[in-house]
Amino acid sequence: MSDSLERLYLAVLAARDLDPATSRTARLFQRGPSKMAKKLAEEAIEVVIDAVNRDSEAVIRESADLLYNLTVLWASAGVRPEDVWQEMTRREDMLGIAEKLPKSPMKLPKVASPRVSARRPIVALEGRGARKRH
Numbered sequence: 001m002s003d004s005l006e007r008l009y010l011a012v013l014a015a016r017d018l019d020p021a022t023s024r025t026a027r028l029f030q031r032g033p034s035k036m037a038k039k040l041a042e043e044a045i046e047v048v049i050d051a052v053n054r055d056s057e058a059v060i061r062e063s064a065d066l067l068y069n070l071t072v073l074w075a076s077a078g079v080r081p082e083d084v085w086q087e088m089t090r091r092e093d094m095l096g097i098a099e100k101l102p103k104s105p106m107k108l109p110k111v112a113s114p115r116v117s118a119r120r121p122i123v124a125l126e127g128r129g130a131r132k133r134h
């Protein structure tokens, strides 16, 4: 999947400077981040509605639209796909699965994955959620 997204990201970058009259991507860049964010949110809602209605075919179609609009927003924000893959790998290394760090130490996974149990414990730092391995 990451290959597809990376190819799409390059296509979006290439389309950014095309004629907005013929390129949706160029039109989104012309209209700016707030329009991109609106389209992304719309697509997310369409995925949710189709999922609730158990219409898996529609979920697939709308998910492709969602990922397209996300890629456009990434490009606009100067985020590259590899930046996101790196963050996901960091989380996976930290917790064994690609998820956000728990907000409080009590929510750390009870059964750590072999990769995590072999690692040094995650220690909660003072203040807001940031945790560093020691």
Ligand SMILES: N=c1c2ncn([C@@H]3O[C@H](COP(=O)(O)OP(=O)(O)OP(=O)(O)O)[C@@H](O)[C@H]3O)c2ncn1[C@@H]1O[C@H](COP(=O)(O)O)[C@@H](O)[C@H]1O
Pocket (backbone or CB within 6 Å): 008, 011, 012, 015, 018, 022, 023, 024, 025, 026, 039, 042, 043, 064, 065, 068
């Ligand atoms: N991957 C996509 C892609 N996925 C979805 N979409 C468009 O995003 C829209 C999302 O569906 P919506 O129902 O929200 O949009 P709509 O209601 O039809 O129309 P709007 O309300 O958005 O104006 C659809 O019109 C799709 O055509 C895409 N448009 C372009 N790409 C790729 O982006 C690259 C640049 O293409 P251009 O933007 O055409 O230059 C190419 O590689 C394209 O394949």
